[in-house]
Amino acid sequence: MEKMKMMLVDDEERFLSTTQKLLSRKGYDVLTASSGTEALDLLRTHNVHVVILDVKMPGMDGIETLNAIKRNYPLVEVIMLTGHGTIDSAVEGLKSGATDYLTKPTDVQDIIEKAEEAFGKRQVLEDKIRVAQSRTIGKSAREILRETGGQK
Amino acid sequence: MERSPYANLKRVILVSMILVPLTTFILILGIGYYYFTTSLESSTIATIKRIVEDHRHMIDSFLTNRKANLEFVLDSCPFKELADSEALHHVFLNLQKESSTFVDLGLFNREGIHINYQGPYKLVGKDYAEAPWFKEVLKKGHYISDIFLGRRRMPHFIIALKREEAGKTWILRSTIDTYMFNDLVKKIRIGKTGEAYLLNADGIFQTERRSGGNLMDKDPEVMERPLSHAGIKTFLEKDSRGNEYLYATTWLTGKNWLLVVRQEKADAFRFLRAAAYIIVLVTFLGGGAIVGIAFLLTGRIVRRMERLDTEREALGSQLIRASRLAELGEMATGFAHEINNPLQVMKSEHALIDSIVSELKEKGDLPPSESLSEIEDSMAQIDLQISRCGAITQSILKFGRQSEPVVEDIALQEYIPEITAMVEKKAAVQGIALTLEVSEETPPVHGDRGQLQQVLLNLYNNAMDAITSRHGAKGGELVVGARAKEDGKVEIFVRDNGSGISPEDKKKIFSPFFTTKPVGKGTGLGLSVCYGIISKMGGIMEVDSEKGVGTTFNVILPAAKQALIH
Structure with missing residues (x-):
């Protein structure tokens, strides 16, 4: 079974490093990014399954980052990390395709639970894709051509 | 005063x-x-x-007339006849028939000698040549004298007439009864x-x-x-x-x-005097009435103005309080937000330490000791306090929450029982008799159902806390009601027979962070949040309380405009 790979995005460096350490100790593979752009850069080179994304960040904020992630990497699950005051942006995030949200200050245990949940969802999705793809392999080249032509 | x-x-x-x-x-x-x-x-x-x-x-x-009587005598009787005593008597009687005021009748010749006389005195032969009346009558031909005494030493007046005939002059004189004349004038x-x-x-x-x-x-x-x-x-x-x-x-x-x-x-002018008395009387009565009414009305007007001024002052201080609350809310929200990030870091650090410690313990690097258990206790305490901070910031953020409420007309007749049902069980457990007094005529209010629910639940919880702190689990009473007030307002009230609020606390009751609950039990934000919600709905919150008797919270909201159509 594939191992979950997480990415933490927050402007608070110490939060990133500590949480990374904690999660690593629990056996998770964790990347960190201190801004939206950095997160997008990392996503280009790394296969990340779940992103924990702070809503309120300087520069590119959480919602913008979320939209960019969903646009470029639709399969990546995003969990919004929000203060209570920004709960509305959390709702907005959910509407824009975030999987879930966490309220600050949050427990590492909560992060793990939500992340596992999201990862499970992702795996279900990937399985479905694999099944669908394996069916396509069985089809003739003409059928594939017709299908793709029909899509055009 | x-x-x-x-x-x-x-x-x-x-x-x-x-x-x-x-x-x-x-x-x-x-x-x-x-x-x-x-x-x-x-x-x-x-x-x-x-x-x-x-x-x-x-x-x-x-x-x-008397003069005319004598003229008539002169005209009708010649001198001869008048000179005759008998005839004169006859004439005199006729005269007296004409008027009883004739006292006597006498005839005089040119020289003033009394020739003939009829009357009570003996005057025949007396010489009147020097009498003033005689001179006058000779001069004028007729004469009415003033009152004089004359020979008879009695006040009287006479009428005398002169007649000339064939070169002969005579004078007829009669005395008028002074007393009868007197009466005539006096009467x-x-x-x-x-x-x-x-x-x-x-x-x-x-x-x-x-x-x-x-x-x-x-x-x-x-x-x-x-x-x-x-x-x-x-x-x-x-x-x-x-x-x-x-x-x-x-x-x-x-x-x-x-x-x-x-x-x-x-x-x-006695009527004038009577009129003057009446006017003086009317002046005093009317003036008194005016002054009295003026005093009465002035008192009333001034009292009313005083009341209006006091009300205005109260309103002013309420507005100031409301704006202060809003400022404070904003500040608190910003503050809570900034606190959240460090809290998050602290929480992570704590979790890390916790995990390291457990790992060391597992490996046997940290043998159980008193110090270790103290560290663990301390760590648990840090976790607890961080959670407490988190709860506080969350409450603050809830207080300053800027989200758009979903506004609709809320029919209180259905809404209040719905909300009250949420606390029914809790009330029953605490032995509180819950009474609903929602008038059927209560007009709907305009607002967010969730927010109003938050307000009501907050008030219920406060009331139940106050009740249990006074009565324990028996004898509590909680009355919830709503009714129409004048000027298109609706009043919702929550009345308890709990411990009540002291006057000093009452002043601060809507201020953020004010609580009478023990440390860690209340954030002191509940009522200030309620106050903020009600203010935004265009209403006010009031509290009426007596220590040891109970408390009534009144929420006064404008009735929804729709109500006017019904």
Whole structure:
């Protein structure tokens, strides 16, 4: 079974490093990014399954980052990390395709639970894709051509 | 009790409220009195003038008639006959039939010798050549004398006529009964003190005066006499005793006598005096009424103004409090937000330490010891305190939450029972009797259901806390109700019989972070959040409480406009 790979995005460096350490100790593979752009850069080179994304960040904020992630990497699950005051942006995030949200200050245990949940969802999705793809392999080249032509 | 601005205002209102109507009132009374007295005076004077006119006419015609009687005798009887005693007696009797005022009748020759006489005295042969009347009658042909004593030493007056016939001159004279004449003049009655009398040109009484003044005395009152015979003169004058009289005088036409009619002024103008008394009475009563009403109304107006001012002050302080609360809320929100990040870091650090410690323990690097358990206890405490901080910041953020409420009309008749049902169980467990008093006429309010629910639940929870702290689990009462208030307002009330709020606490009850609960039990934000919600709905929150008796929270909200259509 594939191992979950997480990415933490927050402007608070110490939060990133500590949480990374904690999660690593629990056996998770964790990347960190201190801004939206950095997160997008990392996503280009790394296969990340779940992103924990702070809503309120300087520069590119959480919602913008979320939209960019969903646009470029639709399969990546995003969990919004929000203060209570920004709960509305959390709702907005959910509407824009975030999987879930966490309220600050949050427990590492909560992060793990939500992340596992999201990862499970992702795996279900990937399985479905694999099944669908394996069916396509069985089809003739003409059928594939017709299908793709029909899509055009 | 009275503050100076009100005292001043009161004085101004009072003075104008008294002066304006009182001036008008007195002016009207004065004008009325003036015209009334003027008309009464002129009518009194007109009356006395008419009386004097009538009276003069009567006296004049009496004298004219007596003169005419004598003329008739002269015309009808020749000298011879008059000189005859028997015949004269006959004539005299006829005259007396004509008028009983003829006392005697006498005939004189040119030289003034009394030739013939009929009457009570013995006057035949007496010489009257030097008598003033005789001289006058010779000169004028006819003469009415003033009252004089004459030979008989009795006041009397005579009418004498001269006749010339065939070079012979004789004179017929008759005495008029003074007493009868006197009565004739005197018999006039005007009011109580009205009287009439005659004066000759020298001011000698020709008739008696009822109020004193004998025949032939000099009138002690020196008064203006009309110069000619032109009409009647009226005037006011004081007599020697100081009584003021209204006089009306006129000269007789047939004789140089002045007819005087006079009446004491007080008597003549007694209606005037009565009117004056009534007017004084009315002035006092009316003035008293005006002053009384002015005092009453001024008191009422000033009290009302005082009340309005107090209300306005209260409203002003409420507004200030509301804006302060809003500022505080904003500040608190920002503060809570900034606190959240460090809290998050602390929490992570704590978790890391925790995990490292457990790992070390597992490996056996940290043998169990007292210090270790103390560290663990301390760590647990840090976790607890971080959670507490988190709870506080969350409450603050809830308080300052800027989210858009979903506004709709809420029918309280259904809504309040719904919300109340949420706490039914809790109330039952705590032995609280829950009563609903939502009037069917309560109009709907306009607001967010969730927010209003938050307010109500907060009030219920506070009430139940207060009840249990006083009664324990028995004997609590919680009444929740709603009703229409005047001016399109709706009142929701939550009344408990709990421990109550002290006056000092009452002032701070809506302030953020104010709580009477033990440390860690309450954030002190509940009521301030409620206050914020109700303010945004355009309403106000009030509290009425007595320590040891209970507390009532009133939420007053504007009724939804829709209600007006029903």
